[in-house]
Amino acid sequence: MTAADARAAAARIVGRVVRSGAYSNVVSRTETEGMNPSDAGVARGLAYDTLRSLPQIDAEVRQRSSRPIERIDGALLDLLRVGVAELGRRDRPDALTVDAVVRAAKRLDRSYGGFTNGVLRTVARALPDLRPVMPGWLRQELSREFAEPEIDAFWEASMASPELGIRGSGDAGGFEPVAGIEGAHVGRGPIPEGFVIQDPASVAVGLAVDARPDEVVLDMSAAPGGKTGQLVETGAEVVACDVHERRTRSAARRVPGASWVVADGRTPPFPDGTFDAVLLDAPCTGFGTLRRRPEIIHRSGPDDVRRLARLAGELLESALRCLRPGGRLVYSVCTVTPAETVDVVAGHDARPPDLDLPGRALDPGWLLAPHLGPTDGMFIAVIDR
């Protein structure tokens, strides 16, 4: 492996995320398979830094390139982006970065070398501030619920590289248990035998359902099935539903212990009052997962927040109808916008889960977040019927 290989892998991750709509936490694993752990770490770190500051980086390439950015070959543009991100770190001699990226560019096409060298050397002469910036509309939306210092703390923690979250029992190797979230661990290195990848915030949602072996539980928007697997392990009978057919089929292969149904949760194929407990882990903007999916900053806007908040509200009404009298509903979203969290459950007598979780209470519900503990951002509220 060479320095050029790691930059090339970083550029491939960026390309797949930017052009194919893939998620960085998924492609950063596949694109670094077979690399030694140190090179893989360099590639992932560079890809993440690039994705966090993509608008500033593209502005820089636009300004420093003799060619319009739209006319630069996609794979070359991704390499330039990675090069600019690495120069912006100011933690390695510029010449080494430029040399590695130029070598990777020449492998794409020998004629790319001079152009790449020219752009990166110009960037290196007047390095820009590439710190990731929270979009103004998001800051404004968060300020309905959070004070400025907390918004800043959330942003800073969301822009850091997280440890890996895993769930399981037994010898967790070098992974540390997360206080208050049974079975959740965080750490680095190979995943220990008997553990699965699952962020502690997501484990907390599964625990909040408190499913028991004699119960029938509905997981209403369940694919890819991370929490479904956790519910099945409790011994409860689990019905898992999702509107997305392909995702549902692959979730069913991954979690065969649940009964999988393709259906729109707003019009579920079950009689009212069927379930002892319902988990509504609703579709959302995902701003709680920015540590692992920084591209969400540039993918989602205020219209998405409004659209998804409306959908979550409709799913919640339907989920409540599925619940038997005396049953409980757990509403969760891996985001932190007030519109998708407290606003959705307002007026439903919601409460935080009966657990000693990291994070803090919201009115109503519970917030886990990277500035409050070693977790993704997640909102959880319980509604008793």
Ligand SMILES: C[S@@+](CC[C@H](N)C(=O)[O-])C[C@H]1O[C@@H](n2cnc3c(N)ncnc32)[C@H](O)[C@@H]1O
């Ligand atoms: C946050 S993800 C669920 C993650 C899942 N609970 C897990 O732990 O792996 C939200 C899911 O909602 C599904 N979805 C979106 N609209 C839906 C609808 N109207 N009815 C049911 N599911 C829906 C999406 O396909 C997506 O799989």
